[in-house]
Amino acid sequence: MAQHVRDVMTTDLVTVEPQASVTSVAEMMRDEDVGAVLVTDGEQLRGLVTDRDLIVRSVAAGHDPGSTTVIDACSDEMITVGPGDDLEHAIDVMREHSVRRVPVVDQKQHAVGVVSLGDLAIERDPHSALGDISAASPNT
Numbered sequence: 001m002a003q004h005v006r007d008v009m010t011t012d013l014v015t016v017e018p019q020a021s022v023t024s025v026a027e028m029m030r031d032e033d034v035g036a037v038l039v040t041d042g043e044q045l046r047g048l049v050t051d052r053d054l055i056v057r058s059v060a061a062g063h064d065p066g067s068t069t070v071i072d073a074c075s076d077e078m079i080t081v082g083p084g085d086d087l088e089h090a091i092d093v094m095r096e097h098s099v100r101r102v103p104v105v106d107q108k109q110h111a112v113g114v115v116s117l118g119d120l121a122i123e124r125d126p127h128s129a130l131g132d133i134s135a136a137s138p139n140t
Contacts, residue, residue: 005090006083008123009104009113015040018047018071022058025049025070036101038111039074045111047074048103080105083112087123090115 015038016025025037029051039047049070057073058065080103081090093102094117104113 003087004083005081005085005087005104005115006113008087008119009083009115010119011113013038013111013114015111016049016070017041018069020070022054022063022065022068022070022073025073026051026054026065029054036114036116037070038103038114039070040111043108043110045078045080045103045105045109046071047078048101048114049074050101079103080109081115082106087120091120094120 014028014032014034014036016028018039018041029035029037035052036048036050038045039049053073053075054065054070058068063072077097079093079097079099081093083104083106090102094100100117102115103111104115106112
């Protein structure tokens, strides 16, 4: 059984620059079949934006998704874990901050992965409903 974040994290990262429009990020999410994108400025991680963030913080707020930048839809608080952190620590961080995904950063604070609630469910309880759903192929 995996004990560290590196054992379960996703390493196939999808990134976007802070000035990208909400529309372009939504299109990227659709095309890449992901629900979260890392916002990076060069190698520096600036945030993580989810499909829900785009809807709640941009579209539902009445902002024009074509001219609103993704950095405006990101959470103000950057929460991260390290690849060597125990899975229990990642779970505690997700619980404490009520988030479903957390960027994984190295010592230089460069993104090296993302750990999600689904990743943890597959590892800890693969036969649970969330584990089954998370392990299944996407509905496209």
